[in-house]
Amino acid sequence: xxxxxxxxxxxxxxxxxxxxxxxIYRQFYMIFLVLLSAISLFSAEGSHLIIQVQDIQFLLxxxxxLSFPFAIVFHIAAFLVIIYGGHIKDWREQLAILSYAGxxxxxxxxxxxxxxxxxWEATAFTSVILIFGGKTYRxxxxxxxxxxIQVGSGILLLSGAILLFQSNNEAIFKxxxxxxxxxxxxxxxxxxxxxxxxxxxxxxxxxxxxxxAGTVALSAFTTKLAIYALARSYAGVEILIxxxxxxxxxxxxxxxxxxxxxRVLAFSLNNQLGFMVVAIGIGTELAIxxxxxxxFAHIIYKGLLFMSMGAVLYRVGTCKASxxxxxxxxxxxxxxxxxxxxxxISAFPLFSGFVAKSLIMSSLGYEGLTFIYFxxxxxxxxxxxxxxxxxxxxxxxxxxxxxxxxxxxxNMQAAMVLSSVLCILIGIFPSxxxxxxxxxxxxxxxxxxxxxxQLQLLMFAVFAFICxxxxxxxxxxxxxxxxxxxxxxxxxxxxxxxxxxIRLFDLWEVFSSxxxxxxxxxxxxxxxxxIQSGNSAVKVGRSTVLIxxxxxxxxVCNYLLF
Amino acid sequence: xxxxxxxxxxxxxxxSIALLxxxxxxxxxxxxxxxGETEYEDFLFFPAFFGFISCIIxxxxxxxxxxxxxxxxxxxxx
Numbered sequence: 001x002x003x004x005x006x007x008x009x010x011x012x013x014x015x016x017x018x019x020x021x022x023x024i025y026r027q028f029y030m031i032f033l034v035l036l037s038a039i040s041l042f043s044a045e046g047s048h049l050i051i052q053v054q055d056i057q058f059l060l061x062x063x064x065x066l067s068f069p070f071a072i073v074f075h076i077a078a079f080l081v082i083i084y085g086g087h088i089k090d091w092r093e094q095l096a097i098l099s100y101a102g103x104x105x106x107x108x109x110x111x112x113x114x115x116x117x118x119x120w121e122a123t124a125f126t127s128v129i130l131i132f133g134g135k136t137y138r139x140x141x142x143x144x145x146x147x148x149i150q151v152g153s154g155i156l157l158l159s160g161a162i163l164l165f166q167s168n169n170e171a172i173f174k175x176x177x178x179x180x181x182x183x184x185x186x187x188x189x190x191x192x193x194x195x196x197x198x199x200x201x202x203x204x205x206x207x208x209x210x211x212x213a214g215t216v217a218l219s220a221f222t223t224k225l226a227i228y229a230l231a232r233s234y235a236g237v238e239i240l241i242x243x244x245x246x247x248x249x250x251x252x253x254x255x256x257x258x259x260x261x262x263r264v265l266a267f268s269l270n271n272q273l274g275f276m277v278v279a280i281g282i283g284t285e286l287a288i289x290x291x292x293x294x295x296f297a298h299i300i301y302k303g304l305l306f307m308s309m310g311a312v313l314y315r316v317g318t319c320k321a322s323x324x325x326x327x328x329x330x331x332x333x334x335x336x337x338x339x340x341x342x343x344x345i346s347a348f349p350l351f352s353g354f355v356a357k358s359l360i361m362s363s364l365g366y367e368g369l370t371f372i373y374f375x376x377x378x379x380x381x382x383x384x385x386x387x388x389x390x391x392x393x394x395x396x397x398x399x400x401x402x403x404x405x406x407x408x409x410x411n412m413q414a415a416m417v418l419s420s421v422l423c424i425l426i427g428i429f430p431s432x433x434x435x436x437x438x439x440x441x442x443x444x445x446x447x448x449x450x451x452x453x454q455l456q457l458l459m460f461a462v463f464a465f466i467c468x469x470x471x472x473x474x475x476x477x478x479x480x481x482x483x484x485x486x487x488x489x490x491x492x493x494x495x496x497x498x499x500x501x502i503r504l505f506d507l508w509e510v511f512s513s514x515x516x517x518x519x520x521x522x523x524x525x526x527x528x529x530x531i532q533s534g535n536s537a538v539k540v541g542r543s544t545v546l547i548x549x550x551x552x553x554x555x556v557c558n559y560l561l562f
Numbered sequence: 563x564x565x566x567x568x569x570x571x572x573x574x575x576x577x578s579i580a581l582l583x584x585x586x587x588x589x590x591x592x593x594x595x596x597x598g599e600t601e602y603e604d605f606l607f608f609p610a611f612f613g614f615i616s617c618i619i620x621x622x623x624x625x626x627x628x629x630x631x632x633x634x635x636x637x638x639x640x
Binding site: 377480482 | 573574577580581583584587588590591594595596597598599600602603607609610611612613614615616617618619620621623624625627628630631632633634635636637638639
């Protein structure tokens with residue numbers, strides 16, 4: 001019976017009882033719900049819960065070899081975020097974390113596009129609470145923009161699902177044709193959440209504005225749900241290779257110049273999504289395994305990096321590189337965990353990033369996509385630069401900023417240490433990790449050639465940074481705002497709209513004043529001619545002319561307006 | 563040993579160790595058959611060269627882009 005309940009549903013519904021529990025007991029209750037939800041993961045493949053509403057079938061619980069690894073890592077992420085946010089006394093944020101994770105897990109098990117739409121929107125509405133949780137005016141404004149874009153993505157998804165249902169009489173969540181209107185609408189909907197180029201502004205805008213635990217939760221679910229959706233519906237679609245390559249490439253430079261370290265990680269997240277999108281575009285078994293493995297590993301190491309920066313923000317009150325430095329002495333556990341996350345994301349051998357990214361790079365090599373391969377290799381050096389070096393170096397080393405904070409709270413430390421252990425275990429035992437991937441293909445990441453090439457690439461990139469820093473070529477970090485694609489709707493769109501609206505009002509003012517003058521002139525003319533028609537006609541003429549004139553005016557207006 | 567001491571003095575301990583690791587990685591190239599996913603990678607020291615140059619290029623472009631994309635901190639709040 002429990003196996004037929006969609007994983008995540010108990011978390012989503014159970015979250016609404018969170019306010020009834022006092023702090024600390026609440027954490028145990030939330031962890032219990034995560035474990036309860038995880039039981040359903042081990043149900044057999046196929047559809048387990050179908051509800052028929054008139055002509056539409058809602059496949060509420062469908063599981064297979066693609067949803068399984070995502071569901072496992074979503075549960076792990078939910079567990080880690082609950083521990084990380086254990087110090088939070090505000091029940092609203094904890095309710096949001098649990099319901100958001102539950103909605104994302106339930107979305108993974110949607111068997112049709114209408115069910116997916118419901119959970120897709122549920123993730124949007126629950127996650128926006130976490131951005132409001134930033135409790136600043138910027139966070140509030142960012143949350144409004146975030147929800148508009150997320151709901152917009154949902155509307156596109158629903159439109160595509162309806163079109164598909166009209167033509168096929170079903171809207172199963174499976175491979176879709178990108179050349180059809182429905183397929184294209186759904187592709188864009190997924191692309192918004194996967195932060196495709198020029199659709200990515202919401203990510204860097206909103207994630208760094210959320211609360212410490214909120215950002216960790218946000219980094220895990222929304223974008224990876226989109227990656228899962230792309231892998232299910234658009235595997236092997238060639239354009240994804242080029243979109244993904246652009247995604248890996250451009251955020252590097254923005255991350256390098258960004259000062260807010262949580263925003264650097266948001267750019268880095270975008271770059272990492274690019275690797276997954278490329279792999280989905282390739283579409284071979286090895287590549288899909290690579291995309292899933294990378295999503296799995298990425299959720300943990302990116303969560304770890306966000307946790308470490310969240311801990312810094314919690315203790316110091318800022319995450320700006322220009323205001324940080326020298327924290328290693330005061331927050332050693334956070335620093336070590338941050339370094340583990342940085343080394344993992346850089347794909348050093350024996351860490352999770354290496355065993356995951358290698359699958360993608362090898363699949364590119366096997367398919368002979370040399371140019372894309374080198375773009376991704378370049379992006380790998382970029383990842384090392386902004387996430388591998390910049391994050392731990394500017395926060396914990398660089399210069400002494402004179403800050404003397406306490407180490408992170410014990411619950412934060414526990415979550416970070418657990419995440420670090422997972423990063424290392426995945427890196428050391430790749431064969432165990434590969435067993436949960438969708439396809440059973442043999443792959444050996446650890447051979448002399450591969451390890452040496454990767455170490456040379458990374459260590460010489462590190463050495464280049466050392467030279468730049470040592471010889472004082474590297475410029476200081478500055479308090480600044482880095483323009484991103486959200487500039488188009490935050491500034492350009494606003495200015496264009498403002499320009500046209502002001503012109504429209506000016507035009508209306510000129511037109512209405514001229515109209516009044518003309519009407520007044522006619523009225524005076526008619527009135528004067530009535531008066532001249534004699535004594536008896538004066539009384540009748542004035543009122544009659546007035547009524548006639550009013551009626552005529554209403555008639556003309558009526559004609560013009562309707 | 564004397565050379566290493568001089569290096570540590572001028573370049574710092576951690577930096578010197580990083581340099582030493584880099585040299586060892588280059589020497590390991592001759593210890594076995596290193597090959598890449600593409601034929602270009604088979605050139606001697608290719609990954610090392612690619613990593614070093616990539617990092618410099620990223621840095622140079624990043625610095626150049628500061629002029630284009632960097633604005634005041636309160637740019638959106640004005």
